[in-house]
Amino acid sequence: MAATPRIEWVDLSSDVGERPGTAGLAEDFALLEVITSANVACGGHAGDRRSMRTICEVAVGNGVAIGAQVSYVDREGFGRRRLDMAPATLTEQLRQQWGELAEEAGSAGGRVAYMRPHGALYNTALVDAEVAAAVLDATPPGTPVLCLAGTVLAELATRRGHPVAPEIFADRAVTDAGLLVPRGTPGAVLEDPDHVADRLAEWLRTGHLTSHSGTQVAVAARSICVHSDTPGAVAAARKLRETLVAAGAALRPFAGTSATQRPTRIGTPPAAAAANPSPQIRISQYGERAVLVDLEGITAARLADTARQALGPGLLDSVPAATCVLLRFGTPTDAAEVESLLHPHLRGLGAEAETAADDLIKTAxxxxxxxxxxxxxxxxxxxxxxxxxxxxxxxxxxxxxxxxxxxxxxxxxxxxxxxxxxxxxxxxxxxxxxxxxxxxxxxxxxxxxxxxxxxxxxxxxxxxxxxxxxxxxxxxxxxxxxxxxxxx
The missing domain is CATH 2.40.100.10 (Cyclophilin-like)
Structure with missing residues (x-):
């Protein structure tokens, strides 16, 4: 079997806001330090205004994209039961869920970046055109959709102008058709972190997964999902992230950060990343004499310091914020020029290279x-x-x-x-x-x-x-x- 071209970057997502109490929040906070996109329960199967607000604030602070995990209104069944209802009623319920999450995300200084159905609604929308249409009717135009590739939902979303990010499930077995093995089937849920990581590392190299029956199945995906209710989810997510980074893959939100989406990415080639970690940076014009640099894998303070060294006296000011740095110049400039000057200074400045921090930032x-x-x-x-x-x-x-x-x-x-x-x-x-x-x-x-x-x-x-x-x-x-x- 010929290997497919290696995947250079992926998104890592998980379902959050589903478990009540302090213990549940602690698990979510731990996941939000690892993942790049958060599928936030928004009241249908789990979650409430308080949990949404908490998750959104932490997600914004961590640079994690916020996604609306809409569901059948079925808290008793945790959204895992298909409910028969008029499409218009379903759309109205989902719009309410989206709206509540959007309000809380806005209050936290962010936005809802994408939509992903949950549970039975997800599985039904993958194969039922009427339900898929009802889901998309509740989704703002142009909003990215996260779902399995080659499904009714993915195809209808594409026709309607929604960008589709195909996903793969780290902790679930797949059928020969690439769909999820039903949860009740022995071996459907994968709980060993090492096995989960090895399985996805193989997919990263070849584009194939081994199905439940042992067949090699080609799986197209941009986002990897770790279910938060799988035993050992946090450990599995951490192990998976470490494995992906070691394999040379960059991790970033497929739909942009919870604050904004920027078009230009700067960084060293993935092949060099494992040996010499480098940050992922997206840069955009911010008026005639400034650019805004969005960050992943480097602190704003370190990037600001690096910019002062790399850009010289032409840089008037560097203003670090939570997940970005504003660079202001004395003369007109553009993003491409800044990229060409910054790029040689980025190698080795990744978040893992903590020993470089003391050399870069000589502060008390x-x-x-x-x-x-x-x-x-x-x-x-x-x-x-x-x-x-x-x-x-x-x-x-x-x-x-x-x-x-x-x-x-x-x-x-x-x-x-x-x-x-x-x-x-x-x-x-x-x-x-x-x-x-x-x-x-x-x-x-x-x-x-x-x-x-x-x-x-x-x-x-x-x-x-x-x-x-x-x-x-x-x-x-x-x-x-x-x-x-x-x-x-």
Whole structure:
């Protein structure tokens, strides 16, 4: 059997927002550190406004694309039972699910990037033209659709102008026709992380999977799905990602990030990536004298520092944000010119090459003393079903890095927050948060540099002066600085 051309990049997705309680959220947060696209339960078979809001905030913070996982309204059956209803009724229900998720994604600073049906609705839409049409009637025009290739849903979506991203299931066996083996069949669900990873590595090389009967089946796919309810899903997803990267495949959301989709990708060839990891960068024009660089596999602070070295005095300013960097120039420029100048400096700057960070960013490490007496500390502990002492230990055990500044002068967004502490912002923000308040929200922790409104969860207080306009530099820390919190 001749090998097909090797697949250079793939998307890694999983279903999230389906499991209730703190344990379920902890699993979802762990997955959101690994995957590139999140199929978010939006109320039909599971999930509610709170879970949607939480998942969207973490997804936006992690640069993960948000997808609407619409379903039959069947919470009792977890959406795995086919329900007979009028197509118009189904469309109306799915539009409501999409709309609720879109609102929560917007509140989190993101958007719904694609649509993917769940469970029985997914399986039915693959073969039933009437149900497929009802699903697409609920989907905004031009929205990408994630589903199996060569199916009724995929073909109808293409005819209607929806980009289709064919998917493959890492943890499910397939029939000789390339469809999923029914869950009740022995061997239908694959639980061994090593087997899952090896199976997909073979597919990456050849474009074929071994079916349930032992036949080699050609499978076209752009996205790999790991079911979150499969035992050991997080371990399987991590192992799979490691295997794909080692095989030279880049990982990125098929529908763009949850914030935007950018057209141009810069990076070293995949064959070099395993030995010398490099980031994936998408760049677009942002006015006559600026470009916006979207990031994957490199922090904004490191890219900003690299740009200053590579682009020289013509670069007036580099402004890092959560998952992008704005580069502003003194004269008119364009994305292609910036690409040609940046490209030679990218090799070896991937997220895995942590040892390079100290050489790239010569900034101070600072320890901030904190009195853990915040107004929300007890509530956070209760929400996480743990003790106040455990929350303090979690917040102080790691090293954080300044990713970017925003909101107000000196307000630094620090990455490295443990997943379990990545809570959504408060439903009702405070009109005044005191200067020096140490807080968490979404994927970040921060210190309020001065009194201001705020919706973060307050864990404690520090006397450290984070911003002083008369100081040079005015901020106590700068992008790339490392920070530790010490309880006093």
């Amino acid at each position: 490490s600072i320890t901030i003393d904190v009195r853990y007496d915040g107004a929300d500390l007890a509530e956070v502990a209760e929400t996480l079903d743990t003790s106040v002492e455990e929350v303090i230990e979690l917040h102080t055990q790691g090293t954080y890095r300044v990713a970017f500044f925003g909101f107000s002068p000196g307000f630094a967004y620090l990455t490295g927050l443990p997943s379990i502490l990545q809570l959504p912002r408060r439903t009702t923000p405070r009109t005044a948060v005191p200067a020096g308040a140490v807080a968490v929200a979404s994927a970040y922790t921060a210190v309020y540099p001065r009194s201001s409104p705020g919706g973060w969860h307050l864990l404690g207080h520090t006397d450290a002066q984070m911003f002083d306009a008369d100081r040079n530099p005015p901020t106590l820390i700068v992008p790339g600085s490392t920070v530790r919190f010490r309880p006093v």
